[in-house]
Amino acid sequence: MTSKGAKWQTRRKMLTPSFHFKILEDFVITFNEQSNIFVEILREEFKDRQAKNICRYITRCALDIVGETAMDIKFDSQTKEDTPYVKAINKACEIVQFKAIRPWHWIYFISRLTPVGIQFDAALKTIHNFTDQVIKNRKLESDRSKNNETNTGVDEIYWNGKRKLAFLDLLLEAQKNPENNLSDLDLREEVDTFLFEGHDTISANLGWTAFLLASYPECQVRVFFFINH
Template sequence: MIRKDFGDVRGNDIFPYISRCTLDIMGATAMDQKFDSQRKKDTPYLRDVSKTCEIIQFRAVRPWLWPDFIFHLTLTGQKFKSLMTTLHNFTDSVIKKRKTMSPVLDNDTASGSVDEIYWHGKRRLAFLDLLLTAQQNPENNLTDADIREEVDTFMFEGHDTTSASLGWTTYLLGRHPQYQVKVHEELDRIFKGDKRRAVTTKDLSEMKYLEMCIKEALRLFPSVPYFSRKISTDLVLDETHTIPAGSNVVITLMPMHRNPTTFPDPETYLPDRFLSENAAKRHPMAYIPFSAGPRNCIGQKFALMEEKVILANLFRNFKVEALDSLDKITVMTEVVTRPKNGFRVRLIER
């Protein structure tokens, strides 16, 4: 499919393909559901999630819609409620179905830890299965509604954000062939020219340069462009400025990640910024694409592994040419940082 759609000299937008790929991965790992969206293309779940994110962004920039009682009176609010009901009903149905398999879970958990069950192949557990296993312990006090919230969060947060990071990394490597060559060399060394072998955890640990390329893409285009925190104690900025305790603040990552004091020549894509000796010179909070502290992204390790697997399969099979210069890409900093009109690329078989 990808060979047919991207061989033309005019290229094609790779972003929808990446989005459908990550949805299939998230469906399998979060709920053990096979969406098969890469073949079907028009997936109701993906369509509803996309519409929901659009409404969230629409509401976020209109303060008069922040109060729930006003928002739910609008047509947009009613549409949002309908979408959320549909998505919740889908997750509830999956939970109900998986709970019928609880005897299997009981037998598995009786003979080993969750890690042993997962890694030794007695039965592959999805994220949902782990939550259902935890629910069997009354001390955890997990309701079905709690589990649904966790699974929906995993799906929502893990799909769009990872798609964005993959898209920007692919685009930037497609615009910088000198770095893409190094990625090819690293992958050729790891896989010894085998383009079909499955990626192992050992392989992932050896993809040092590819990881640097991903991190530099996240510096320039963080998947989540901003996040908020509530200040617990007075925060003194300088002699004349103090943020009082109890204030809500928004941290915007693009200006922070492009601070020339911390990142010289900040607008340039330079993966070597993340060589260990260079990263060690920076303040640990100067680069926080997954936020930081006790409320940081719990899925960041999973996301990085997922991105390495996808990019390794892409770049060991193809040379990527990004056909549009950055000044022609309209960057949208909404719920996620994405290109308004996608990424037009051409794939050349290696």
């Protein structure tokens, strides 16, 4: 996320094909399914028509979408109790915000000795362990499918009838090329970044969008009209 120079350019060029329109089109079903769940939850939660913080609902929806489309994992965070991974993501985000306004926590060797630092390291360990397992499982699945697959680029987005994962599968293919110099740690770094940025930034964006639409009803009416026509 914060890389620059040659590393940023190489990774950006390598990952761009995962956003090919044909691949994204294949994910529209997931977008719609999770969005419908989101709408039903809001309809139920806001029956009393009282003001509430909508951000946590948006975050859960975005996480379910990114998890399923990028890693083929159903978090079901909108409808079920949080998994250890989802709890770790939430805890890490909470602590990052806490540390952002406390400069003494910017120094790692000091922060790691505090209760907050210990909690953060524990959450990070859970996140990394989960990502490592996801990558390992996908590698095994890729190897099993290798003999029956003909790779024709972005247009070939299925393994024997099962959808490929544009992002993770692209990383695994790239790792096989020695010129890319991608270690398992690099893969974990990219997956963690994509999952976090993929749901956190979208959640913040949609949260502010909802706030602005609520603040300007006339614009809300125009948006509603545009969507339905």
